[in-house]
Amino acid sequence: xxxxxxxxxxxxxxxxxxxxxxxxxxxxxxxxxxxxxxxxxxxxxxxxxxxxxxxxxxxxxxxxxxxxxxxxxxxxxxxxxxxxxxxxxxxxxxxxxxxxxxxxxxxxxxxxxxxxxxxxxxxxxxxxxxxxxxxxxxxxxxxxxxxxxxxxxxxxxxxxxxxxxxxxxxxxxxxxxxxxxxxx
Numbered sequence: 001x002x003x004x005x006x007x008x009x010x011x012x013x014x015x016x017x018x019x020x021x022x023x024x025x026x027x028x029x030x031x032x033x034x035x036x037x038x039x040x041x042x043x044x045x046x047x048x049x050x051x052x053x054x055x056x057x058x059x060x061x062x063x064x065x066x067x068x069x070x071x072x073x074x075x076x077x078x079x080x081x082x083x084x085x086x087x088x089x090x091x092x093x094x095x096x097x098x099x100x101x102x103x104x105x106x107x108x109x110x111x112x113x114x115x116x117x118x119x120x121x122x123x124x125x126x127x128x129x130x131x132x133x134x135x136x137x138x139x140x141x142x143x144x145x146x147x148x149x150x151x152x153x154x155x156x157x158x159x160x161x162x163x164x165x166x167x168x169x170x171x172x173x174x175x176x177x178x179x180x181x182x183x184x
Contacts, residue, residue: 005158008134012127012166019123019170026112026119027086028180031064031101033057041080043073053077054097066090066097104181112181120174124167131163 024034039050050056054068054077066081068074078097081090091098104112135156142152 022119
């Protein structure tokens with residue numbers, strides 16, 4: 001039964017990784033290829049992630065370059081970038097599409113901080129749900145006599161300790177991301 005806490009720990013670790021990926025998609029002052037993770041291109045009639053149809057580079061701190069693997073699809077890649085919620089205007093230079101990231105205003109930075117807080121809270125909710133399900137499983141095992149009350153209490157304390165560590169880790173990630181966003 002001790003592996004219940006280990007399973008919960010694994011699930012919580014996946015939640016932390018997912019939150020990190022979500023944070024990567026939030027813009028800071030620097031151009032980052034992860035900003036383009038959510039963009040989908042209509043590739044021969046099938047919605048395909050941008051990174052599957054093009055290579056993404058960072059030639060300058062505020063510039064991204066996108067080079068489609070199939071040159072005939074460059075206009076569709078450019079359209080997907082233009083239609084995205086990034087608020088950028090891609091410039092096509094032959095096969096390469098360049099995206100210059102505009103300077104962030106203080107209002108825009110505050111919006112990004114709110115977005116980061118929301119993503120962090122989503123992660124915490126997921127962690128609490130994992131804790132709740134694991135606690136229910138432990139309580140049921142104690143009730144059914146599969147384990148003693150002392151063992152159940154020990155596992156619950158261990159589960160609470162793991163939950164606290166993971167939520168502290170999420171808070172730390174949020175704090176780092178906030179500093180990154182507000183850095184001018």
